[in-house]
Amino acid sequence: MTALRTSTLGDLTVxxxxxxxxxxTAGIVHFGVxxxxxxxxxxxxxxxxxxxxxxxWGICGVGVLPHDKKMADVMAAQDCLYTLVLKDSxxxxxxxxxxxxxxxxxxxxxPEAVIEKMASPEVRIVSMTVTEGGYNFNQVTGEFDPTTPAxxxxxxxxxxxxxxxxxxxxxxxxxxxxxLAPFTVMSCDNIQGNGHxxxxxxxxxxxxxxxxxxxxxxxxxxxxxxxxxxxxxxTTDADRTAIADRFxxxxxxxxxxxxxxxxxxxxxxxxxxxxxxxxGVQLVADVEPYELMKLxxxxxxxxxxxxxxYLAGYRLVHDVCQDPLFARFLLDYMEQxxxxxxxxxxxxxxDAYRHQLIARFSNAEVRDTVARLCAESSxxxxxxxxxxxxxxxxxxxxxxxxxxxxxxxxxxxxxVDEEGQPITVVDRLADQLTAVxxxxxxxxxxxVRDRDLFGDLVDEKGFTEPYLAALASLHDKGSRATLxxxxxxxxx
Numbered sequence: 421m422t423a424l425r426t427s428t429l430g431d432l433t434v435x436x437x438x439x440x441x442x443x444x445t446a447g448i449v450h451f452g453v454x455x456x457x458x459x460x461x462x463x464x465x466x467x468x469x470x471x472x473x474x475x476x477w478g479i480c481g482v483g484v485l486p487h488d489k490k491m492a493d494v495m496a497a498q499d500c501l502y503t504l505v506l507k508d509s510x511x512x513x514x515x516x517x518x519x520x521x522x523x524x525x526x527x528x529x530x531p532e533a534v535i536e537k538m539a540s541p542e543v544r545i546v547s548m549t550v551t552e553g554g555y556n557f558n559q560v561t562g563e564f565d566p567t568t569p570a571x572x573x574x575x576x577x578x579x580x581x582x583x584x585x586x587x588x589x590x591x592x593x594x595x596x597x598x599x600l601a602p603f604t605v606m607s608c609d610n611i612q613g614n615g616h617x618x619x620x621x622x623x624x625x626x627x628x629x630x631x632x633x634x635x636x637x638x639x640x641x642x643x644x645x646x647x648x649x650x651x652x653x654x655t656t657d658a659d660r661t662a663i664a665d666r667f668x669x670x671x672x673x674x675x676x677x678x679x680x681x682x683x684x685x686x687x688x689x690x691x692x693x694x695x696x697x698x699x700g701v702q703l704v705a706d707v708e709p710y711e712l713m714k715l716x717x718x719x720x721x722x723x724x725x726x727x728x729x730y731l732a733g734y735r736l737v738h739d740v741c742q743d744p745l746f747a748r749f750l751l752d753y754m755e756q757x758x759x760x761x762x763x764x765x766x767x768x769x770x771d772a773y774r775h776q777l778i779a780r781f782s783n784a785e786v787r788d789t790v791a792r793l794c795a796e797s798s799x800x801x802x803x804x805x806x807x808x809x810x811x812x813x814x815x816x817x818x819x820x821x822x823x824x825x826x827x828x829x830x831x832x833x834x835x836v837d838e839e840g841q842p843i844t845v846v847d848r849l850a851d852q853l854t855a856v857x858x859x860x861x862x863x864x865x866x867x868v869r870d871r872d873l874f875g876d877l878v879d880e881k882g883f884t885e886p887y888l889a890a891l892a893s894l895h896d897k898g899s900r901a902t903l904x905x906x907x908x909x910x911x912x
Contacts, residue, residue: 423670426499429517434503434667437519439469444522446480447694449538449603451584452549453481453491458518459652459677461547461608463504465520467699474694476542480523482534484550484584488526494673495524503663503674507785514679515667531581538591538603544691546588547606548618549648552799553848554584555611555621559802560875562617564624575628585625592626592637604642604689610719611803612711615645615686644686645707647714651780652677653788678786680776684710709765716758717770718777720804721750724821725781726793727828731838731899737788741781749903750778752910753821761811795846797829798853802873810875813882823883824890824906826874830867831894833857838898860895864888 422431429436448465450457461479468474481500483492494502500521506514527534538546548554556565566572573579574586581587592602605622607614619638627634655674663674685696687703697703704710728749729740740746754774762770781788805822812819834857835843845854859866868878868887877883893902 421664421670422668424498424501424503424517424672426501429501432517432667432669434515434517434669436517437466437470439472439475439519441519441522444469444475444478444520445542446523446537447477447542448545448547449480449482449534449543450521450547450549451482451484451588452551452554453483453488453495453521453524454549455652455655455675455677456648456650457481457549457608458502458521458675459504460648460650460681460683461549462518462520463681464683464696464699464701465694466516466518468694468696469520471698473698477545477694478522479520480525480537480543481521482525482527482537482587484527484582484587486528489528491673492524492526492529495521498672500524503667503669503671505659505663505674505676506679507676507783508679509779509783509785511785513666513785515663515669517669527587528582531587534587535581535591535594538588539594539598539600541600543603545604545606545689545693546591547608548584549608550584551796552609552611552803553796554609555617556585557617557621559798559873560871562620564621566624566628571625575625585622588622589626589629589633589637592641593633596636601690602637602641603691604644604693606644606646606685608646608648610648610715610800612715612807613645613708614711615643615688615707619643642688642690644688645711646686647682647684647707647711649682649714649718650677650680651783651786651788653786654792676786678780678783680780682714704766709763710768712762713765713768713770713773715804716761716808717754717774719800720758720808720822720825721754721777721781722793723797723801723805723829724750724753724825726790727825727832728899728903730790730794730832730843731828731894733837733839735790736784737790737793738782738784738786740790741778742784745900745903745907747778747782748907748911749821750781751775752907753825756910757812757817757819757822758808760815760817761808791844791846794832796848797833798847798849798873801826801829806874806877809877809883813880818882818886820886820890821906821910823886824902826868827887827890827894828899830857830860830891831899833867834860860891864891
């Protein structure tokens, strides 16, 4: 067994960086170093470096939240190295040690170091995978929320920044004062118009500091849009053990993922960028068609399978999607309700893409958990599924399957499954959601009366009628019988 670090790379039998990592300098600061970033953006950069390119585009990872301390400790122990394992549905595992991250900073310990890193001329891109909830905006209005305690604290004059907003804006202020061009802020989160949203929230924060500063950020800092895609489950102890047993690598935080990967990126950068196109990234002028395809087909379908699946007793995603009933329901949702809201996607056959998604979800090697998909629903359904419902209603079409997915969330949020066993609801609004969901016997529309999540959908009969029917069926007949009725109705 070989512990992973720079000094042991020569002892490993798996592929390792072919480039001299001591020659790599950080040109990118990345907020939110989790499994997805390490399976995706960092992997693309590692590919470039293995081709002898982009050695001045190494990554300096940054953790902002208390739980990021564990990542900081692992990255320090392993010289920022980690093992990425691609799992094919045929049982093949493809390992590689990734070396594109060369530094990691934990902001709570030294926010000044993080700010100065971004303010240095070598850094030309600041990227983010901070999850949908990390943008701090109202789900319905899309406006930045300055009342969040950490944000409010950062806006106190002279405060030491503790949020991503405070850290990034302070670095931009220093660059401007030093006569340095602003870096590009590159969002890689699953939000429609993620670059536009990043521009809005960072400009709003800056404007609260100083109106003129906000205008400058909005006008001068590039915020490219992007679509990112690779299913990356949470790393488990079983993954660590399997990697050690199969490959002889002792890695405290490896990453496992599917073989599929896609990155569509708007080519809008102020200080240059790595030659991403050389390793398969699609550089385009308009990301939106790809972005909506992914959010409304892949991400919303994840919501379509997870609550029904959990209530039916499934705990692994591949088991749900290998069930013909669930696969048919997801295809019906994608074909009948999601796809009609999409514009043509250049170079993509949507029918093939839909069936490819079912195959990807069915990959038993990935072992993605249903519980992971059920988490943080209040940040996901309003962004991924509610727009599908709204567009269908506005066009005079029904959305009974989408409404049923919302009903499955409402039933799941009650916190008890169909066998009477407790469900751990993981959501920033968990207490609020569960309390409201448990009043649904008296008021079946209670859950969707929350206008911060659903806007005025509660006033739309085209939504409430199928929603109420699905919720009643979930309570009276259970999830499987409810799906059988929905599929029968959608194919009749």
